[in-house]
Amino acid sequence: MFEKLFTLVKDNAGMAVINNPEIAVKDQEAVIIEASSSIIEVLKGQVESGKLKDLIKYFQFPDIYNNPLIHTTVNKFANKLNNYYGIEPLVATHVAKGLITPVMQELMHQSTEKNNDFALNKLLGNISGNTQRMQQLLDQLAIA
Secondary structure: OHHHHHHHHHHOOHHHHHOOOOOOHHHHHHHHHHHHHHHHHHHHHHHHOOOHHHHHHHHHOOOOOOOHHHHHHHHHHHHHHHHHHOOOHHHHHHHHHHHHHHHHHHHHHHOOOOOOOOOHHHHHHHHHOOHHHHHHHHHHHHHO
């Protein structure tokens, strides 16, 4: 699943990373890895902090412009770009929005497909490390 997330990020990295003169060619793959890890960290943080219901809501009703999950991921990734690659904060935020927003939008879209690697139960199961327990929780929340 994590390789597929990396591929999804890489497929969306054109203008934001690959064709961006602010990001050195030698850093491009590392930046894509940072973007992927930022997404995983934010999703994992939501699960670990007990905000599973909110996380499900973000995926069920994706509003890419007013979604706190996307904003948090953009900020986390922008901070990494600034701290590790010396990219100015405004540029880093622009790069992060240009990459994270379409990736999260696609991830949220694919999460609704049952037999997809990014189906919500599989995605959250892989992030939490317990697919069976996550499915049980999702089933309980669907009933509630």
